[in-house]
Amino acid sequence: RTGVGPDRVHYGNTVKSDQDIREAHRLGVRTFATDSVEDVTAIARHAPGARVFCRLATSGQGALWGLNRKFGCAPEDAVRVLETARAAGLTPAGLSVHVGSQQMTTEGWQAAFDLLADTLTALAGRGIAPDHVNLGGGLPALGYRDRHGNPLDPPLDKILTVLREGMERLRALAPVDFVMEPGRHLVADHGAVRAHVARLTRRRQPDGEDAHWLYLSCGKFNGLYEMDQLTHEMVFPGQPGTADTVPAIVAGPTCDSDDAYGEGRHPVRVPGTVTSGDPVWILSAGAYATSYTTRGFNGFGPLPCSCVRTHHRPDDERP
DSSP states (O other), X not given: OOSOOGGGOEEOOSOOOHHHHHHHHHTTOOEEEEOSHHHHHXXXXXXXXXXXXXXXXXXXXXXXXXXXXXXXXXXXXXXXXXXXXXXXXXEEEEEEOOOOEEEOOHHHHHHHHHHHXXXXXXXXXXXXXXXXEEOOSOOXXXXXXXTTSOBOOOOHHHHHHHHHHHHHHHHHXXXXXXXXXXXXXXXXXXXOEEEEEEEEEEEEOTTSOEEEEEEESOOTTTTOGGGGTOEEOEEOTTSOTXXXXXXXXXXXXXXXXTSEEOOTTOOEEEETTOOTTOEEEEOSOTTTTTTXXXXXXXXXXXXXXXXXXXXXXXXXXXX
């Protein structure tokens, strides 16, 4: 539907049924991710002659979401997987990694390149020469805050330096091309949620302490699913910049107690003068806010989504 030819599409998920493989192959997809001998056997049966690239497991350390439990295999297993692919008439075409979503460190990338270099060297010893490396996602977005409300400040320049040096290192071992998925980094700050205040309350907690609670019209189940690891900056239109703020726990509208953040010693500062119905913009929500929403948990429907295209004249510096 987007006009991309199926020959350019990679089936990037290592988890797929026989039916998934057959259907992708019928549609013209010829490159599949894998991380196990069992999956390779299924690809050979239902997508004969396909190209496969093997995903290496990473620790996920340094990322807000490590993505390190479900996917990937050890380097020695990757060699076995790609040898099995070659024997089954498939093309052992590449390797892939994922350093974890919103990777905040250079060390996470460095460790991934170490894995890739070791595996490429071992594959060369078996006569296997992959033609590409998929570096996955993980490039961090700017504009997020941590659970304490402090701005997350990934060392992006240093990360890009490690990427450049790592790619040069791998190309010295094998003439590989590179694929990358910089989704969150590109789109996070291009989306915002327009919500409203349901209520700002103050009530006694079970521990005997008073706490402010700011209830919003959206929360974990309709837009803010990632609140388990980060918070989005909030803007309250109409509130003066000098407005007094109060430390509050921010919560969505559902009856699920996980639908909140800022509890304990790390509340979020919010204007103390907001009232029910006041607007609030939740920024840097362009990555997964819409795709993570439920169909209507607790009766609260998914967020309607609008795409806004901006135009500017060549002599106008404003976006």
